[in-house]
Amino acid sequence: MGNNKLDRIVSASSACSFVVGCTLLAACSAGGSGSGGDDGGGASGAPEAEFSVTGSVGDAPLTVVFTDASTGVVTSWAWDFGDGESSNQPDPVHTYTLFDTYSVTLVVTGPEGSDQRTRADLVRVFDADRQGLWTSATELAGLPTSGAAWNGLLADANQSVGIPNVANQDDDADVIVLAKALVFARTGDASLRQEVVAGCMAAIGSEAGGRTLALGRNLIGYVVAADLVGLSAQDDVAFRAWLQHCRSATFDGRTLTTTHEGRPNNWGTHAGASRAAVAAYLGDTAELDRCAQVFRGWLGDRDAYAGFEWGELDWQADPTQPVGINPAGAVRDGHSIDGVLPDDQRRAGGFTWPPPKENYVWEALQGGLAQAVILSRHGYDAWEWSDQALLRAVTWLHVQCAFPASGDDTWQPHIVNYFYASDFPAPVPSSPGKNLGWTDWTLQ
Numbered sequence: 001m002g003n004n005k006l007d008r009i010v011s012a013s014s015a016c017s018f019v020v021g022c023t024l025l026a027a028c029s030a031g032g033s034g035s036g037g038d039d040g041g042g043a044s045g046a047p048e049a050e051f052s053v054t055g056s057v058g059d060a061p062l063t064v065v066f067t068d069a070s071t072g073v074v075t076s077w078a079w080d081f082g083d084g085e086s087s088n089q090p091d092p093v094h095t096y097t098l099f100d101t102y103s104v105t106l107v108v109t110g111p112e113g114s115d116q117r118t119r120a121d122l123v124r125v126f127d128a129d130r131q132g133l134w135t136s137a138t139e140l141a142g143l144p145t146s147g148a149a150w151n152g153l154l155a156d157a158n159q160s161v162g163i164p165n166v167a168n169q170d171d172d173a174d175v176i177v178l179a180k181a182l183v184f185a186r187t188g189d190a191s192l193r194q195e196v197v198a199g200c201m202a203a204i205g206s207e208a209g210g211r212t213l214a215l216g217r218n219l220i221g222y223v224v225a226a227d228l229v230g231l232s233a234q235d236d237v238a239f240r241a242w243l244q245h246c247r248s249a250t251f252d253g254r255t256l257t258t259t260h261e262g263r264p265n266n267w268g269t270h271a272g273a274s275r276a277a278v279a280a281y282l283g284d285t286a287e288l289d290r291c292a293q294v295f296r297g298w299l300g301d302r303d304a305y306a307g308f309e310w311g312e313l314d315w316q317a318d319p320t321q322p323v324g325i326n327p328a329g330a331v332r333d334g335h336s337i338d339g340v341l342p343d344d345q346r347r348a349g350g351f352t353w354p355p356p357k358e359n360y361v362w363e364a365l366q367g368g369l370a371q372a373v374i375l376s377r378h379g380y381d382a383w384e385w386s387d388q389a390l391l392r393a394v395t396w397l398h399v400q401c402a403f404p405a406s407g408d409d410t411w412q413p414h415i416v417n418y419f420y421a422s423d424f425p426a427p428v429p430s431s432p433g434k435n436l437g438w439t440d441w442t443l444q
Contacts, residue, residue, distance in 0.1 A: 045111065046112040047071070047072035047074045047110045047112070047113065048115050049108045049117035050068075050070050051066055051067060052067045053065070053067070053122060054067070056122055059126050059137070060096060061095050061096065062095065062123070062125045063095045063096075064096065065091075066092050066093070066094065066104070068090045068106070070108045070117075072110055072112065074090075074108045075109060076088065076108070076110075077106065077108055078109075079094075079104070079105070079106055081102065082103045082104055083096055083100070083102055096123060102122065102123040103121055103122060104123060105117070121197075121232050122190050133223070133224060133227050133277055133374055134377075134436070135182075135185075136185075137186075137228070140182065141186070143441060143442070149440040149444065150441055151429065152429030152430070152440070152441070153438045157176070157183040157192065159179075160176075161173050162176075164199055164222075166203055166207040166210060166222075167206060167209045167211075167215075169214035171218060174217075174218040174219075174220075174435075175432045175437055176199075177199035177200065177222060177225045178224055178432075178436065178437070178438075179438065180195050180225070181193075181224070182228065182441075184196060184228070184229055185228045185229070193229045196228075196229045197231060197235060200239060201235060203222050204242045207249075210251055211254075212252070212254045213266075213270060215246060215274065216256065216271035216367065219246055219256075219274040220274040220277045221435060223277040223278060224277060226239055226281070240281075247275060247278050256271050256278075260294055261305075261307055262308060263309065264308035264322075264324045265311075265341075265344045265360065265364055266360055266363040268298065268308070268367070269298070269368045269370075269371065272291060272294065273367040273371050273374070273435060275287075276291040276374045276375060277370075277374055279291055280374055280377075280378060288375070292375050292382070293305050295371050295375065296382075296386075298323075298324035299386040300327055300385075310322045314346055314350040315337065315340050315345045317337055317338075317340075322342065322343075323342070324341065324342075324343065325339060325340070325341055325390075325392065328386075333351075336396065336399075337400075338396060339395055339396030339397075339400075340393075341364050341365070344360040344363070344364045345360075345361055355401045361393075362403075362405055362409040363409070365409075368393075369412055369416070370435060370436055373415065383419050390420075394413070394416050404424070405424075410430040411430040411433055411440065412433070413427075414430060414443050415439050415443065418443040428440045
């Protein structure tokens with residue numbers, strides 16, 4: 001097979017005048033992109049090391065394709081794959097067999113010197129049994145990289161993260177970071193992983209001055225993203241310390257934990273989702289079990305937990321026994337309130353019929369469904385609790401309230417349809433919510 005290195009060198013600019021054999025006789029014109037940035041000079045023959053990679057994340061054994069993208073005149077290549085193996089081929093293919101994170105180095109040499117490029121934590125090799133707290137590279141590996149759902153995810157992944165601000169309950173940096181993590185997990189695009197890691201690290205400390213509603217909405221996206229891409233050992237220490245702080249620090253008089261255990265509405269469900277994600281990431285099984293107990297109480301099992309602080313009780317099936325989701329068969333004035341989320345539906349006012357279309361109900365379900373996914377992935381039968389309370393909630397919104405998901409709630413029906421084999425309207429592409437999204441792609 002011929003070496004295409006010279007072809008890549010001389011075809012990089014149409015301004016190059018001519019080449020004889022393997023000797024560059026005329027340099028690119030002043031308009032060329034010389035790597036040294038010199039004023040008005042031509043491109044140098046000195047090598048500058050660079051390379052691209054395909055398939056850098058996945059289960060062992062993981063075969064990764066490396067492609068040299070160096071500039072200048074290069075006559076030899078020395079690859080260090082980070083696992084003790086090496087190659088002197090320009091475009092090697094290497095298989096990793098052990099679960100770990102690997103940095104890769106390329107050294108290129110030519111008549112005018114040598115140059116080195118190291119890409120830290122580039123290759124991530126997973127165990128096929130790795131669980132993942134929301135999803136995993138294994139589950140995403142077979143999903144299509146075309147179509148409306150993928151294009152919607154890709155468009156969000158291509159947005160700039162900006163400056164993360166966890167204290168701002170309307171900040172979108174968290175879901176943009178998550179979109180980048182999902183695309184990286186599917187494609188192995190290392191540049192996206194770098195953006196995810198940078199976003200997660202930049203989020204640390206930005207929660208100061210906010211409220212637990214903002215923390216509950218924004219924290220989970222960074223946790224899921226970090227879980228998907230994997231952090232270096234140093235970054236992971238800092239990230240875990242931050243998560244420990246976030247779940248115990250006081251924000252406007254409450255912590256993430258007391259919000260989850262005290263507020264039976266969208267505040268509490270968002271807090272519970274982030275709390276469960278943190279517990280899963282930290283491997284804190286006792287904390288995750290407590291999250292499950294509180295969530296089970298919110299779904300309607302007061303024997304599991306009943307310590308919430310309730311607002312007006314107009315929409316409760318039994319005001320003496322308030323719950324987060326009304327029980328199966330609940331009726332008031334001849335109308336079904338089976339599946340109503342009373343502490344969010346009340347935001348539209350007292351009981352009336354036809355029922356008002358209250359957006360806070362769908363937002364509370366954003367946190368509720370996120371909790372159910374995380375808990376179910378860790379062995380809890382959350383989808384069945386309280387007579388399939390989450391299914392009944394979405395059914396009431398569609399059948400009784402005639403209020404299907406719209407806008408940033410459209411990722412939720414995909415979850416319900418997936419876990420309950422239901423058939424609620426589920427737009428594609430969907431829009432990400434205040435905490436998560438892109439289930440139209442991840443749950444195909």
